[in-house]
Structure formats: structure tokens, C-alpha cells
Amino acid sequence: MTASDVHVSVDIVVLTLRDSALRALLIRRSEEPYRGYLALPGGSVGADEDLDQAAGRVLREETAVDIDLVHLEQVATYGAPGRDPRARTLSVTYLAVLPDLPEPRAGSTQASAEWLAVEDLDSAELAFDHHTILDEAVERARSKLEYSPLAAAFCSRYFTIAELRRVYEIVWGRRLDPANFHRKVTGADGFIRATDRTNSGGPGRPAKIFELGDAKVVHPPILR
Amino acid sequence: MTASDVHVSVDIVVLTLRDSALRALLIRRSEEPYRGYLALPGGSVGADEDLDQAAGRVLREETAVDIDLVHLEQVATYGAPGRDPRARTLSVTYLAVLPDLPEPRAGSTQASAEWLAVEDLDSAELAFDHHTILDEAVERARSKLEYSPLAAAFCSRYFTIAELRRVYEIVWGRRLDPANFHRKVTGADGFIRATDRTNSGGPGRPAKIFELGDAKVVHPPILR
DNA sequence: TGAATAGTGTCTCTCAGACACTATTAG
DNA sequence: CTAATAGTGTCTGAGAGACACTATTCA
Numbered sequence: 001m002t003a004s005d006v007h008v009s010v011d012i013v014v015l016t017l018r019d020s021a022l023r024a025l026l027i028r029r030s031e032e033p034y035r036g037y038l039a040l041p042g043g044s045v046g047a048d049e050d051l052d053q054a055a056g057r058v059l060r061e062e063t064a065v066d067i068d069l070v071h072l073e074q075v076a077t078y079g080a081p082g083r084d085p086r087a088r089t090l091s092v093t094y095l096a097v098l099p100d101l102p103e104p105r106a107g108s109t110q111a112s113a114e115w116l117a118v119e120d121l122d123s124a125e126l127a128f129d130h131h132t133i134l135d136e137a138v139e140r141a142r143s144k145l146e147y148s149p150l151a152a153a154f155c156s157r158y159f160t161i162a163e164l165r166r167v168y169e170i171v172w173g174r175r176l177d178p179a180n181f182h183r184k185v186t187g188a189d190g191f192i193r194a195t196d197r198t199n200s201g202g203p204g205r206p207a208k209i210f211e212l213g214d215a216k217v218v219h220p221p222i223l224r
Numbered sequence: 225m226t227a228s229d230v231h232v233s234v235d236i237v238v239l240t241l242r243d244s245a246l247r248a249l250l251i252r253r254s255e256e257p258y259r260g261y262l263a264l265p266g267g268s269v270g271a272d273e274d275l276d277q278a279a280g281r282v283l284r285e286e287t288a289v290d291i292d293l294v295h296l297e298q299v300a301t302y303g304a305p306g307r308d309p310r311a312r313t314l315s316v317t318y319l320a321v322l323p324d325l326p327e328p329r330a331g332s333t334q335a336s337a338e339w340l341a342v343e344d345l346d347s348a349e350l351a352f353d354h355h356t357i358l359d360e361a362v363e364r365a366r367s368k369l370e371y372s373p374l375a376a377a378f379c380s381r382y383f384t385i386a387e388l389r390r391v392y393e394i395v396w397g398r399r400l401d402p403a404n405f406h407r408k409v410t411g412a413d414g415f416i417r418a419t420d421r422t423n424s425g426g427p428g429r430p431a432k433i434f435e436l437g438d439a440k441v442v443h444p445p446i447l448r
Numbered sequence: 449t450g451a452a453t454a455g456t457g458t459c460t461c462t463c464a465g466a467c468a469c470t471a472t473t474a475g
Numbered sequence: 476c477t478a479a480t481a482g483t484g485t486c487t488g489a490g491a492g493a494c495a496c497t498a499t500t501c502a
Contacts, residue, residue: 401466404464407463408464426473426474427474428474429471430472430473444464
């Protein structure tokens with residue numbers, strides 16, 4: 001009666017911006033079930049691992065990313081009987097957000113990984129209930145842009161306000177007024193902190209370079 | 225290596241208003257470990273149960289409440305090794321919100337249940353990591369009052385605006401201006417719907433009686 | 449120079465909060 | 476009547492969005 005022999009895995013929705021699109025990392029499965037389908041990167045939870053630890057480990061295995069720059073948070077847990085045809089499996093799902101680094105995982109395990117545009121998700125065939133999991137994680141990311149500094153996790157350590165604005169524009173899928181956006185993010189207490197440097201190279205007036213501030217919540221929020 | 229023999233339980237933070245305080249349902253444990261400590265109501269997930277189903281079943285077992293009136297949502301999953309000294313156990317935690325019904329669970333299993341004021345949580349000795357779980361669920365409830373119709377789940381099917389305001393005041397722990405509150409909740413599209421009835425009995429002008437509307441999000445939000 | 453981007457000023461509209469005021473009941 | 480609660484009017488200030496305007500660079 002009690003479900004004592006349950007497999008527990010962590011599945012991670014890894015989001016980044018790439019080619020002006022919000023994309024999620026997906027792995028082409030080479031084994032049954034769902035051979036040939038795309039699936040979220042994931043793995044089993046080790047016997048002595050906490051869930052957050054397991055998520056961090058899986059993320060490193062799949063992306064080789066510098067863990068400092070990553071935002072990683074638990075989203076939800078799925079456990080419907082039959083969601084995995086092999087055995088009763090619980091999936092503890094995480095959202096990871098990272099900058100678009102020039103790093104496909106060097107050698108390592110995975111046969112083929114893809115950055116699928118979230119926009120094209122509806123027409124993609126995903127394994128298990130990963131469609132639901134992705135939807136929920138993406139919606140979490142969208143709403144957290146409003147009241148948390150999550151947007152900066154899509155950027156490198158140092159960024160301009162235009163880069164930050166691009167994050168909001170792409171994730172939300174709508175244009176924002178540059179002037180008003182500038183006032184809002186610089187006015188939100190502790191969200192971003194100016195450095196004494198500016199960028200250059202492109203046309204136009206050089207932009208100040210900012211870094212992430214200490215605030216854990218953005219107030220006033222950047223409303224969608 | 226893979227954690228295949230993991231116990232999975234659901235633990236529920238059941239919140240209600242009682243004696244002008246936000247209170248959580250806790251059970252005095254009669255067995256080791258943590259004998260004599262207070263713990264969240266919970267139970268194992270059945271072999272053919274989905275997680276939400278299991279949470280609903282546990283809630284009915286512990287409170288005998290009419291499930292229609294209850295708000296029930298998953299909050300988070302805890303799985304640190306060692307959180308239960310007996311075995312590796314995953315706790316999928318839920319938040320339940322219900323009106324203060326005149327029903328202590330009739331007969332049934334539980335030795336002693338208590339409605340502990342959330343205010344007094346800091347000084348309570350709770351089993352396992354239930355302190356953390358409670359804190360997170362309470363914070364979830366507090367923040368969901370702002371942008372969701374959750375407050376109505378603390379009320380009966382029909383309620384006055386003053387009753388709704390009391391929910392916000394007690395959960396947030398601060399006074400709200402009755403006049404401004406009235407305008408805000410009646411102005412939020414689809415949050416509450418007026419009936420043609422009024423209450424009476426007490427002193428003062430009778431209040432219109434409202435019921436919950438169809439909206440899943442409250443806009444504009446009722447800000448804390 | 450002009451084109452492009454960064455950043456500021458300013459106006460209008462909406463909404464939150466303070467609080468005066470009206471409405472309707474019990475006692 | 477007074478006390479009490481329900482509900483409306485109105486003013487003020489903060490912030491959002493529209494958009495004109497200034498600042499600083501590259502070609």
C-alpha cells in the first residue's frame with residue numbers, strides 16, 4: 001500500500017536566451033521508452049544527496065556551466081502513476097536559468113542536445129509529461145521576472161540596461177519602452193548596481209555597465 | 225546509487241482562522257521518532273495514487289472537511305538525507321486553506337490534534353523539518369492573498385466584505401482601511417460577486433453578501 | 449554631418465492610501 | 476437620539492506608459 005519502492009529523479013528545465021529566443025535544453029532519447037523523443041535533462045537522486053544537490057550535479061553534468069552564475073530553484077513534483085511506463089517514478093523538477101555561454105557540453109554522455117525555442121514547444125513531441133513540466137517552469141520564470149532579480153541570471157556578471165531589457169522583451173514576448181524601463185530598473189532598490197565602466201564598440205552613446213545588486217525582491221516590481 | 229527505495233509521504237499545512245488568529249493543524253506524535261512533538265498531518269502515498277489525490281485523502285482523513293470548500297495546492301518537496309532518521313523519506317508538501325468549521329474530526333485515528341497559532345510557531349517544538357515546511361507554506365499563503373482569490377477559501381461559501389477583510393488583516397497581521405479595501409475588492413474583476421442578500425443581526429448597516437467569482441487571478445492585485 | 453543608442457524630462461492616467469462624509473441598522 | 480458598521484466621495488502622491496528631448500558615440 002505504501003509506495004516504498006519509488007524511483008526519484010530530478011528533471012531540470014534549463015532556460016537561456018540564444019539567437020533572440022528563449023530556449024530550453026532538451027536531450028534526444030536514444031532508449032525506450034520514448035526513444036527518439038526529446039526529454040528534459042535529468043537523473044536519479046543519489047542515496048546520500050539532497051534534492052538541490054542532485055539538481056546541481058545533473059546541471060553540471062549536462063551543461064558544464066559555472067555553477068555560480070546559475071539560478072536554480074525547485075518548481076514542483078510530479079508523481080502520477082503511469083507517467084513512466086517502467087516503474088512508479090517521482091520527478092522533482094527544477095528551473096535553471098543561465099547566460100548564453102559559448103559552451104556545448106564538451107565530450108560527456110549525451111548523444112544529442114538541443115536548445116529548443118520555447119515558442120516552438122507546442123509542436124514538439126516530448127517524452128513523459130515533460131510538456132507540462134516545461135510549461136509550468138516557463139510560466140514560473142516569466143512571473144519571477146516581475147518581482148525578483150531573475151532576469152540578471154540570463155546575463156553575464158556585468159551587463160548593460162539594454163541587455164537586461166532584451167531579457168524581459170524576449171521572455172515576455174513584447175516590446176518595452178527603453179526610457180521607462182531604464183527608470184524602472186535603476187529605481188528599483190538594490191536590483192542593479194552601476195559600475196564605473198561603460199561599454200563601447202557599437203554605434204550610439206556608450207552604456208553604463210551594471211552588476212547585480214543585493215536585493216532578493218525587486219521593489220517596485222517590473223510589471224508585465 | 226539510485227535511490228530506488230524511497231518512502232514518499234505527503235504532509236499538509238492546513239491553515240484556517242480561529243479565535244482571530246491564523247492557525248495550523250498539528251498532530252501530537254505518540255510514536256518515535258519525535259514522540260510527543262507536534263507534526264504536520266501526513267501520510268504515505270498509495271501505490272496507485274497521484275500526489276494530489278493522496279493529499280486530498282489525507283486531508284479528509286484528518287479534518288473530515290467538505291472537500292469542495294478547500295483550497296489545496298502543492299508547495300514544495302523536501303528530501304534531505306537524514307530528515308527522517310528511520311529511512312530516506314521524501315515529503316511532498318501541500319498547503320490547504322479552509323474555513324473555520326465547527327468540526328473537530330469526530331472519532332478516527334488521531335490521538336490529539338491542535339490548532340496552533342502561526343504566531344506561536346517559533347517557540348513550538350516540531351518534528352522533522354516541519355518548521356521549515358510550515359514557514360514556507362505560510363509565506364506562500366500570505367503572498368497568494370495578493371494576486372489570487374485564496375482569501376475566500378478562509379471564508380464560507382457566502383461572506384461579507386468585512387469578513388474577507390478580516391482574513392487579510394489576520395493573515396498579514398496588519399490593519400487595512402475598510403473604505404479602500406471595499407473599493408479594491410469590488411473593483412478587482414471577477415474576484416467576488418454580489419448576491420441579492422444582506423446579513424443582519426449585529427449593529428450597524430447590514431452588509432451585502434458576496435460569493436466567490438470566476439477569476440483565478442485578482443487584478444488589480446490587493447497589495448500587502 | 450547623420451544614424452544609432454543611452455539616458456532625462458514631462459505629461460497624463462490609474463491606483464493606493466488618508467480621511468471626510470453619507471447610509472442603515474441596533475439599542 | 477447615539478453607537479456602530481457599510482459603503483461612497485474626494486484629495487494627494489507614486490508609479491506606469493507615451494513620447495519629446497538631450498547626450499554621446501560610430502561611420
